[in-house]
Amino acid sequence: MTVDDTLVDVLAGHRRAGRGDRPALVDQRRSVTYAELEREVTARVRELRSAGVGAGTRTGVVLTASLDSVVDFAAATSLHASLLVLQDRAGAAERSAALADFGAELSLDASGAARLRPPGSGPHEPAFAVTSSGTSGRPKVICREWSGTLHNSAVFARGLGIEADDVVLTTSPLGHSYAIEAGTLAVLSAGACQVVPSGLLTPARAAALVARHRPSVLQSVPLVLDWWGRSGVPRVCSWQRCVSAGEVLPAQAVAAWHDADIAVYDHYGNSELGQLTLHPAGGGGSVGQPLPGVELKAGGDGPGPVLARFPGLSPVRMEEGRAVPLADDQGWVATGDLGVLDDHGLRLTGRSDLVINIGGNKVSPLEVENVLRTLPGVDDCVVVGRPGPSGENQVWAFVEAEAAGFDAAVLRRRAGELLMTVKVPSVIRRLDRLPRTGSGKIRRGLLMEEEI
Structure with missing residues (x-):
């Protein structure tokens, strides 16, 4: 396979290699x-060409x-x-907004091809x-080169x-980049x-x-x-291995698979560049070393912004049909995460836009979440910054736990034994279920803004 291959080329290559059946x-x-x-795709190529799809035609496709x-x-x-x-x-309004930002000329779904603009x-x-x-706010449209992808x-x-x-x-819906790219x-x-x-x-x-x-x-x-x-x-x-992505992989999620002698890999990627790291779970919080060709930058002695680049990819954000570059002049793209990069690989410490400022002290939600997940009765949790009664910033924790035996005061006391006071x-609130997207990612935006 070369960097200029199409998917028809890939399918034909497997057929020629004797793997057609x-x-x-x-x-x-x-x-x-x-x-x-290969035959179905080739036939569909002819149909889409007749519908106006060609080189560079901005086209939206609904993946089901x-x-x-x-x-x-x-x-x-x-094509x-x-x-x-x-x-x-995605809802109709969300889908329309994405098509408009992309500047789409055609849209493909189960009903066929629809012309959106000349x-x-x-x-x-x-x-x-x-x-x-789309965990908070309007989803962004990220565009990059096909060959590099x-x-x-x-x-x-x-x-x-x-x-x-x-x-x-693959359990995630195909419309998510993780499922279509890493899948x-x-x-x-x-x-x-x-x-x-x-x-x-x-x-x-x-x-x-x-x-x-x-x-x-899996x-x-x-x-x-x-x-x-x-x-x-x-x-x-007889599973051989599992790979997990999208969120921090807690030890409890891995335990049963390891007990069955099944390897579990933690994976880090993003919408801007695709797949970045891979690492066997249980590696001390690391999401692993960069994949071949991937270059990373992050903090050394302490957390710093995570930057990444991959040859052949220069992502842009599409806004009302216009491309806004996301890479600097050397090809580095800010992932929005904070982390430490050393000989053990990349260890993520949180999102740069989610760090909570408490009286000048920077609190990483990820650090607090990791501690809370170790406490009895906590199935999962999310930590966010929210204003207190006087407008001051506070650390809030939303805990997924059974109602029976739940005691927020006990959890706060035990957390205080493991964390700095700040x-x-x-506030610790119990929820039967944390709000999640279709791919299972926690919707932090709801917990930061709405009364839940």
């Missing part, structure tokens, strides 16, 4: 081999848990379109764009050791098979799906790893 994708209705997927939408995605990228991936769970007058390069997770996904596949015999179960693109680059489930997979549904398809690799998020782990899913089949939450 191997399964490529499986959804809730059907499965296709690499040869069959179906092979048909993956075929649309593969065909549009194979060298500038493609924006949209989440099927074809652009200037030439556009082939590109890949995603929306941010495909190359980055292939690097991730090699780093995780995905091979042609692997069956990869679909990585799997197809390796010639493996991806299983795309529909809807929420309860442990019972997961066990049935796993028994049927016998996946060897690609998911901490919430699902923990939920399935406590429900016996690790022992349903870092101990002034």
Whole structure:
């Protein structure tokens, strides 16, 4: 595979290598081999070309848990379109805003291709764009080069050791960059098979799906790893490894998988550049060393801004059809995270925009969360800064826990034994469930602003 390959090229390469009869994708209705997927994508290329999709055409595509939408995605990228991936769970207003920011000319979904505006007058390069997770505020549209994106996904596949015999179960919706890049693109680059489930997979549904398809690799998020782990899913089949991303991976989420002798990898990536690090879980809080080709900068003796760059990627933010560069003149992109980089890899310490200022003292929510998760009865938690009665900034903790036996005062006292006084939450509130996005990421914005 070269950096200029399209997905049709990738599929054809596997067919020529004698892997045409191997399964490529499986959804809730059907499965296709690499040869069959190549034929479907080639046919769809002809249809989309007739609908006006061509080199650089700014096109939005709604990705669902179906092979048909993956075929649309593969065909549009194979026509060298500038493609924006949209989440099927996004509301109509959110989706319209993203299409407007991208300057989309066409939109693709299950009903077909819809013209949004006249074809652009200037030439556009082939590109890949995603929306941010939207945990607070209006989602951002991040756009970058297609060739660098495909190359980055292939690097991730090699780093995780995905091979042609692997069956990869991806639990996050395909409209999320993690699922389509570290999932679909990585799997197809390796010639493996991806299983795309529909809807929420309860442990019972997961066990049935796993028994049927016998996946060897699980690609998911901490919430699902923990939920399935406590429900016996690790022992349903012969898993080889799991990879988790999106949030901090707590030790409790890994325990059941390690007990079943299954390797669990922690992974760090972002919408701006894709996949950045990979590391076996339990590495002292590190998210690992940079993947080949990835360069990182962060703090040395203490936390500092995390910067990253990858060859062939110069991301921009799209605003009302205009591109706003995100990389500096040397290609470095600020991830928005804080961290320490040393011989053990990158250790994240929090978001630069979420650090809580308490009387001039900087409090990292991540540090406080890590301590609270060790306390009895705490299943999960989120720490944010919120104004107190007199307007002063306070540390608030929202704790996911059972109501029986919950005592906020006891938690505060125990936290005070492990944290500096300024870092101990002034307010601790219990929730049955923390608010999350469709991919399982906690919606901090709600907890920072709304009365919950």
